[in-house]
Amino acid sequence: MLKKLLPLVEHALKKPVWDCRMCGQCVLHSTGMTCPMTCPKTLRNGPCGGVRENGNCEVKPEMQCIWVKAYDRTVSLPLPKVWKEHYNELRPPVDMQLQGTSSWINLVTKRDQQVPAGWSVGEH
Amino acid sequence: MSILREKLENTSERVFTAEFPSIDGGGMDSVIKNAARLAPWFDAVNATDNPAAHAHTSNTTTAIAMKMHDLEPIMQIVCRDKNRIAIQADMIGASLHGITNLSLLTGDDVTAGDEPEARRVFDVDSAQAINMARIMATGTYLSGRKINPAPDFYIGAVENAAAPPFDYRIQRALKKHRAGAQFLQLQICYHPDRLEAFCKGVAEVAPDLKLIPTIVLMKGAKGLAFMNDKVPGIDVPADVLARASGASDPAQEVYNLTLELAQHALSLPGVRGLHVTDFRHDETLDLFMNDLGRTPKRQG
Numbered sequence: 001m002l003k004k005l006l007p008l009v010e011h012a013l014k015k016p017v018w019d020c021r022m023c024g025q026c027v028l029h030s031t032g033m034t035c036p037m038t039c040p041k042t043l044r045n046g047p048c049g050g051v052r053e054n055g056n057c058e059v060k061p062e063m064q065c066i067w068v069k070a071y072d073r074t075v076s077l078p079l080p081k082v083w084k085e086h087y088n089e090l091r092p093p094v095d096m097q098l099q100g101t102s103s104w105i106n107l108v109t110k111r112d113q114q115v116p117a118g119w120s121v122g123e124h
Numbered sequence: 125m126s127i128l129r130e131k132l133e134n135t136s137e138r139v140f141t142a143e144f145p146s147i148d149g150g151g152m153d154s155v156i157k158n159a160a161r162l163a164p165w166f167d168a169v170n171a172t173d174n175p176a177a178h179a180h181t182s183n184t185t186t187a188i189a190m191k192m193h194d195l196e197p198i199m200q201i202v203c204r205d206k207n208r209i210a211i212q213a214d215m216i217g218a219s220l221h222g223i224t225n226l227s228l229l230t231g232d233d234v235t236a237g238d239e240p241e242a243r244r245v246f247d248v249d250s251a252q253a254i255n256m257a258r259i260m261a262t263g264t265y266l267s268g269r270k271i272n273p274a275p276d277f278y279i280g281a282v283e284n285a286a287a288p289p290f291d292y293r294i295q296r297a298l299k300k301h302r303a304g305a306q307f308l309q310l311q312i313c314y315h316p317d318r319l320e321a322f323c324k325g326v327a328e329v330a331p332d333l334k335l336i337p338t339i340v341l342m343k344g345a346k347g348l349a350f351m352n353d354k355v356p357g358i359d360v361p362a363d364v365l366a367r368a369s370g371a372s373d374p375a376q377e378v379y380n381l382t383l384e385l386a387q388h389a390l391s392l393p394g395v396r397g398l399h400v401t402d403f404r405h406d407e408t409l410d411l412f413m414n415d416l417g418r419t420p421k422r423q424g
């Protein structure tokens with residue numbers, strides 16, 4: 001029941017504020033409370049090379065690049081220091097199996113921290 | 125070991141790379157013609173992956189064809205058209221043919237091409253793709269499945285030194301380095317001050333990351349204006365545009381400007397060579413390389 005209900009509640013709350021796409025593995029805290037899934041290329045690790053001189057998106061010239069926004073906010077918002085430090089961490093590929101599930105449940109169960117077995121081989 | 129890797133890792137020699145022209149029709153003859161033109165000047169040349177979101181002969185097939193004709197490829201893989209399975213298949217497939225230089229990049233959006241209605245993939249991003257190449261070079265796929273023996277990749281990436289958020293670009297380059305990139309081909313940059321700040325910043329923290337800025341040979345002032353207006357991420361300062369268009373011989377002025385940019389780039393910390401994109405396809409390339417003090421390699 002909770003598994004069905006929570007995604008609805010989460011989406012209802014996060015959609016209006018962050019345009020949440022329900023990837024199920026929320027990283028908002030490390031991206032200046034800016035959702036990387038709203039990047040047209042769904043990049044999780046920072047801006048592409050096409051950001052325009054005015055800071056707007058290569059794909060949607062009328063929209064500010066979400067990674068420019070994320071950077072500005074990470075620098076300027078009074079966020080916890082560790083959140084700011086996470087800005088440049090290497091985020092793993094999105095787990096498509098989590099699409100549409102509640103990131104809150106996945107956080108509590110640590111399901112959102114599961115990565116493919118090879119991902120962390122060696123050092124980053 | 126690839127020539128590129130050998131030169132960058134074991135010598136202090138400068139390295140010159142280029143972009144292989146896109147191949148459509150024309151068969152192997154067009155590969156042979158282009159390979160013969162580029163081979164005297166370049167150590168390795170990029171086999172592109174549907175550049176600007178236009179379909180052409182694929183990255184792997186182009187790279188194999190180049191190798192068959194004695195031109196060392198750097199195989200590009202962009203994240204736009206393939207998911208993580210296909211990208212790993214590209215990489216291991218390249219290694220089957222002895223192609224080990226890779227360059228992993230995000231890629232232009234589908235809307236930059238002639239099929240804007242296509243589905244975007246972007247299943248992984250460039251930093252993740254770089255990490256996948258690094259993982260594979262240690263002997264496993266992303267899933268953890270073993271590859272024995274491990275492919276011997278020399279991993280490259282691309283960065284724009286001069287696009288917003290300016291303060292972050294150095295960090296992003298370092299992230300790619302941490303993920304596994306050993307060399308970075310930098311996008312063309314018409315702001316020498318920004319390029320300088322970027323290279324200094326990277327070299328300070330990661331002196332072993334090899335930087336290869338891009339230089340574009342173009343026909344004249346119109347080309348510069350086009351880049352400024354039409355290529356997202358590339359800004360040409362107004363004084364540069366004015367200098368080019370106001371000159372009595374704009375084509376010569378653009379050439380002078382390009383040479384100045386090249387010499388400046390080569391003087392920067394961390395910079396090990398240049399990546400040359402040739403939009404002229406004439407004798408300017410030979411002139412340019414001569415002016416940089418290069419002598420052509422003898423063929424045969």
Ligand code: SF4
Pocket residue numbers: 038039040041042043046047048049050051052056057058059060064065066067068
């Ligand atoms: S410019 Fe920014 S928002 Fe647009 S595709 Fe690139 S990274 Fe994403």
